[in-house]
Amino acid sequence: MLQVKDIHTYYGNIQALKGISIEIKEGEICTLIGSNGAGKTTLLRTIQGLIRPRQGDIYFEGKSIKSVPPEKIVSDLHIAQSPEGRMIFPRMTVFENLEMGAFSRRNKEGIKSDLEYVLNLFPRLRERLEQKGGTLSGGEQQMLAIGRALMSRPRLLLLDEPSMGLAPNLVKEIFKLIKQINQEKHTTILLVEQNAKKALEVADSCYVLRTGKIELEGSAKELQSNEEVRKAYLGEE
Numbered sequence: 001m002l003q004v005k006d007i008h009t010y011y012g013n014i015q016a017l018k019g020i021s022i023e024i025k026e027g028e029i030c031t032l033i034g035s036n037g038a039g040k041t042t043l044l045r046t047i048q049g050l051i052r053p054r055q056g057d058i059y060f061e062g063k064s065i066k067s068v069p070p071e072k073i074v075s076d077l078h079i080a081q082s083p084e085g086r087m088i089f090p091r092m093t094v095f096e097n098l099e100m101g102a103f104s105r106r107n108k109e110g111i112k113s114d115l116e117y118v119l120n121l122f123p124r125l126r127e128r129l130e131q132k133g134g135t136l137s138g139g140e141q142q143m144l145a146i147g148r149a150l151m152s153r154p155r156l157l158l159l160d161e162p163s164m165g166l167a168p169n170l171v172k173e174i175f176k177l178i179k180q181i182n183q184e185k186h187t188t189i190l191l192v193e194q195n196a197k198k199a200l201e202v203a204d205s206c207y208v209l210r211t212g213k214i215e216l217e218g219s220a221k222e223l224q225s226n227e228e229v230r231k232a233y234l235g236e237e
């Protein structure tokens with residue numbers, strides 16, 4: 001479905017990605033793990049068209065998307081992101097935030113049924129539809145950011161650290177919901193996570209990033225039992 005080929009991305013003179021290639025198959029959950037500053041967010045932003053790579057290309061269903069504007073990546077290709085730090089609209093209500101996620105869609109019935117789906121997935125949002133986004137708790141904002149991304153009916157969903165800052169019971173819940181979205185909606189997911197243990201439990205495939213390069217790749221199962229991964233990312237001795 002998505003192929004990233006030898007991407008080099010810079011911030012000014014600083015090179016954040018140094019020749020990254022990854023492949024995501026339709027229907028799978030692929031996870032990207034790696035330490036702080038490894039380039040995970042930069043890779044998601046490059047796929048989303050928010051930063052242009054200086055070298056390399058990105059193909060979605062065989063076609064290069066390197067020059068497609070970010071809004072068209074969402075509206076025409078159905079690649080949506082739930083960004084790190086949530087980035088919801090704080091002065092808009094929960095309902096308005098969710099509406100924004102469907103900004104490019106015209107099919108009212110489809111939007112309504114997706115809204116129902118999101119509110120069933122996150123009942124807390126249903127209780128707070130008229131509340132301003134900025135007054136939600138951290139966990140609720142996280143749900144809203146994921147819900148908003150789902151409102152664009154993504155075929156590929158990019159999730160940047162969805163479990164960040166959540167209480168342990170909510171972390172468990174979020175990973176369960178990620179799996180549910182993947183299975184019920186046949187949504188392909190690229191999941192960036194600090195919580196490597198949980199990410200590897202739900203994912204099919206995995207890439208480990210280190211200072212802008214792919215250090216390891218394989219099935220989630222393989223990497224779960226990889227000695228290096230266990231020591232560096234799963235906190236085992």
Ligand code: ATP
Nearest residue numbers: 011014016034035036037038039040041042043084
């Ligand atoms: P984390 O897990 O800490 O969020 P990450 O793997 O997502 O890390 P990135 O945010 O992609 O890492 O950052 C990769 C590198 O690019 C880092 O060295 C970071 O300092 C640098 N970087 C990120 N954004 C910018 C920016 N706007 N300007 C300059 N450098 C940046």
